[in-house]
Amino acid sequence: MSEKERILKFHILRYNPQIKGDTPTMKIYEVQEAPGMTIFIALNDIREKQDPSLQFDFICRAGICGSCAMIINGQPDLACRTLTSKFPEGEIKLLPLPGFELIGDLSVNTGKFMRAMSERVESWIHDQDADNVDLDRLEERMDPDVADEIYELERCVECGCCISACATKRMREGFLGAVGLMRLARYATDPRDKRSNEDFYEIIGDDDGVFGCMTLLGCQDYCPKDLPLQIQIAYLRRKMAMVR
């Protein structure tokens, strides 16, 4: 308990598109560090004591919901679980996540993006019988390993870090991105989804899909959930290449 309490310097991008004539500027806020302080705690402290207009998004503050991704000293990450002690110089620069519509300051509209992604890859089980299942009877069996494997791919929290870290996405507006490819890989693994490789090809069999990926792997480097994005994208690409 001998940590000495530092004064942290936060450099935060401020811009509210709702205010006519507002221009983006970097503002500096000083915060006294406390033991175990996260960026979540620090930002709330700034909002309470210094600037009540500061916008940011936190929901679970436990690294579970994916709301709070932002660029922290140049790298996308979940702010809620980033401890300020990680930064020995005590300087922390925060920018909103690129690749998404800006709502204001550090808040971006990932929801709109993710809904569109889900609609595009048809992020649901495709099985004509899914709604006619007799709920009174034993559920369909699934190999325990397959269930575990699906869960591994379903741990994505739609935080958007992979999109912000993707150079392809930066160059190609329509690129689906790792989050969408991963979602599709999840359904491709799931025996309950009756879609064929040909069906998946219709969705991702072009340069806006799996063939657009330049394998720079920013997605893999920055995924806060350590999802196997690189491998899954490679699998998908091989699968899709075999379709035609």
Place this chain on the structure above:
Amino acid sequence: MKVVYTDSLIIGGGLAGLRVAIAARQRGYDSIVLSLMPAKRSHSSAAQGGMQASLGASVKGEGDDEDVHFEDTVKGSDWGCDQDVARMFVNTAPKAIRQLAAWGVPWSRVRRGNREVVINGEKVTITEKNEAHGLITARDFGGTKKWRTCFTSDGTGHTMLYAMDNKAIELGIPVHERKEAIALIHEDGVCYGAIVRDMITGELIAYVARTTTVATGGYGRLYSVTTNAVISEGIGCAIALETGVASLGNMEAVQFHPTAIVPVGILTTEGCRGDGGLLLDKDGKRFMPDYEPEKKELASRDVVSRRMTEHIRKGKGVPSRYGDHLWLDITLLGRAHIEKNLREVKEICEYFLGIDPVKEYIPVRPTQHYSMGGIRTGATGESPTLKGLFAAGECACWDMHGFNRLGGNSVAETVVAGMIVGEYVADYCQTNPLRIDTKLIEHFMDKEKNKIRAVLKRSKGESPIALKKEMQQIMMDKVGIFRNEADLTQAVEELKDLHQRSRNIFLRNKISSSNPELVEAIRVPKMIRLAQCVAYGALLRKESRGAHAREDYPERNDRDWLKRTLAYWKDENEDLPQLEYEDLDVMKMEMPPGSRGYGADNTIHHPDTEKRMAEIEDIRKANPKADRFEMQQLLNPIELPEKFRGKNERIGRGFN
């Protein structure tokens, strides 16, 4: 004036809200879901450990069925629940889980053969049956006779919510994000929708609907330390209260979870103890067996939380700069198990505590976790006093939890209530065409506009954030795990004062569009009112039941208190809620009040309890051939929507 019309308006995009929207949509009714954020970020996603449903596929769940689940739930509630609703719930839960399996949840499955588990601190080998291989498995949780908690690793809520939201997307159900309902539109005892604020533009929009369903979750953020998400502020409950017509039930019933990490209050799942984790004190001693020799760490949550607090008070806590805590030891479960089945816990320990739970103990303390109270509804999910207003999930007092909820019964409630209430919502849409005068909409719209205008104009006054902090501290210090007359009286007085001060909120940031301070200004007075309902209800309830533990009234008093608190706020100018009570009818109970089996039984019994027990005995004798289904119909006839009435199949047992 911007007005949006729909058949079924749902406020809240978590599991319960989405499930209601899906039910209404599948019946052909237009549904719109309002959400503070993307639906997949709802607090439902934080449910780690699992969902209770009596599938009985795992060998440790053998012999489980609806009846056993019912018994556990009623006992867990300390007989405070509505037994009709508990019955509806347990009978439908297996269907809910099977439906979610068809919709894509990758439930962890039974693996045939031997596996090593930790039970009561010992490594034990259990053998799963060949014929159960591939069915949905379950883990142990507190307060349950069988291993009944189905799970996907420790990301159960996440996978359920993703499957549910994906289903909603498949059905084309719109989720209007970053929209906050700030008032309900109602007249002559009928609800017609809500006045909604766009949190980006600040625009007020009237959403007008045949039915309005509130599914906004709990009110954990009334407390300064809680496991709940920052959005769990109870605003859905508050706007129902502010109608003056709908009531809130049992608001004083607030659960504390035994194992949240210190100091930030993030939850580590009950699965830690369910899977064999132990609680240790400052001497490294396992203390729960001394207090609860039978259930030990897996006693009901309220019991474990109180025992931990007692033990800390005896000086056995581990001192830290954040106050005393205890240890949760999962090291005995081994790395492989932790990395597979308790992975979120591991991540939380690494990121927030900088420790590896495979090797080190986790500092934990009981922390506010769940709101049993909420919008009082009948068994159909509709408010008995405000027609067309429904509620489902944690924000509702549908009342299957009474005064203490079992772990794993919460996400289970969200989907089961969503299924059942969703059908009744659709029924209501079918029989009640929308007739509304636009003057009524304008009236409510103007009222909200004027309130916001007044706040923005005020040049001095109270800071909403400061008021909120004061409220949270009062609740924490005086309306916590153990309660007493003196503290509660003070809390009620102090909250009354805060309520008055909240009429004079002033903002430093005076813009009406995207403005976090304005969001607080709208919410804080509502939260204070909810806090008043909790504190006042707790002060007047002179007994201990479930999570409501009065040091000055330690006994459960069925004679005088087998009743549900109903809080109303009938007059805006009042400074206290009006409390009424609704009796629980012992003569209709399938399971008359008895002992939960924790500590000494000092219950003051209800005069009807013996009478009802004798009556049940007579019914049993008169119907010697009745099977368990017929017996349930005789003792507790319930109504369920037609499609959920079938018997549930189990492995090795068929439909019996």
